[in-house]
Amino acid sequence: MKLSTIARQHWAALRTLLVLTAITGLIYPALVWAVAQLPGLQHRADGSIVEVQGKAVGSSLIGQLFTDADGNPLPQYLQPRPSMAGDGYDPLATSASNLGPESIVDSADKPSLLTLVCTRSLEVGELNAADGARPFCTSDGMGAVLSVLGPRDARGNVVHPTQVISVNQPCATTTEPFLATYAGARVHCNDGQDFSHGQLVAVEGAAVDPQVPADAVTASGSGLDPDISPAYADLQVNRVAAARGLSADQVRHIIAENTTGRALGFMGEPAVNVLGVNVDLDELTSGG
Template sequence: MNFSSLVRQHWAALRALLVLTMIVGLAYPLLIWLIAQIPGLRANANGSIVEVDGRPVGSKLIGQSFADSDGNPLPEYFQSRPSAAGDGYDPMATSASNLGPESIVDTAGDPSLPEDDNGAKSSLLTLVCSRSAAVGALEGVDGSRPFCTGDGVGAVLSVIGPRDSRGNVVQPTRVVSVNQPCDTTKTPFLDTYEGVRVECAKYGEDYSVGQIVPIRGSAPADPVVPPDAVTASASGLDPNISIAYADLQVNRVAKARGVSADLIRQAVADHSDGRSLGIFGEPRVNVLELNLELDQKYPAKA
């Protein structure tokens, strides 16, 4: 290949690069931006930022925490769904827990290490149980759920003993409450299982040799605390809660703000939306918009 042919090929490649850069790098993004500024699309495209007195306080599209510096829920505010995004409600780390329905056994932490760095990891079941117990305590309702212990962990046993051809233990010789590591001052959620005393879990022991058995318990089949109060969304940033979860919080918010529950219920109704296009999703309440209206109309008591 002679020098002139080499120059022509490189010049053609350079022209193609310039043309594609103009189209893909400039013209196309500009077109999409202009379309996004059409009325009806503009708010979503610009982040749906909500301002109070000229100061941005959040986005209608992104969930956020309404808690104090120690992470305790502020009683005058409706609470959002739990979040698994980063350390919670982190828009730069949107994510879910990636735990599935078979995640029912906790990973015990090393008791010799600090609690925040001992390797402990809660199962999805224990996360749901602990959140339900916390919501129940906050709202003054029964936070119990099936397959949860009274202290808010998964009610799961490892049943050890001879098995039949299907893998089921036929005669338990040892039973361990795998999600309840405890000492002599505490007792497992269940005294006995099929005549065998239930033990607490101990750090370092492998209980996977036993048959893992979740225990339903006596909690109602339809818990008072709704599902969205105990599960994070796929993004971890859902800005909405269900009507049921909002209703559960009405009395607490009304008491903290010193107004009647009926006024708070009306505010909830004003910020409730039905299913998208009438068929998709569930009716919902935007938490940020609701809390901002309450701050404006019914400031919290000092």
């Protein structure tokens, strides 16, 4: 191949590189940035930052914790839903727990999703002076799950239980199982024996209509959800009002101002922005 041909090919390749670099590395990013600065888009493009007296306090699109140095919820603030992102609402560790509806048996080093939900429900109920009981949960915040052992029928169901174990209630911490008997057999606490060959039975219990909403006890897929349901916000009204010396109606009015409806009137569910409510509460009680 002639030297001149090689030179032309390399010059063409260099020109292509320079043109594509200019288009994809300069022109296109500049165009996207310019469009993002249009009225109505700029705030979102800049991160939807919320400022108070010129100081950034967070983003309306990313949740954050409202806790003290020991991780305890601050009673004067609306609390968000649980987060599994890092230590909670860490944008650099956005994630979910990856636990699904079949996660009902605790392991030695990790609680099941059911027990997490049960424990959170009791904690939310205690914080807000509400009943934290919910279906398939024991009174001490564990998953109400039995391992039933005995002869089985053709479908694999135990017909005559010979032994029943409350799998999520260790004998070391439980004096009495959540259920005394099941199908005529006495229920025992979990003494560490192998119960994997038993039939797992989740017991619904009497708390079929829990006061604590689902979003108060379950984390979002991203771990960064900035919103909660109106039902969870309403559950917290009396606590926040008492902590700030406000009336419940004042708190409800602020919540209503920070509530968005369904997108286009039919997509999704109404949502309350936690940061927006807490910023407005601070401005009201500080006289701002």
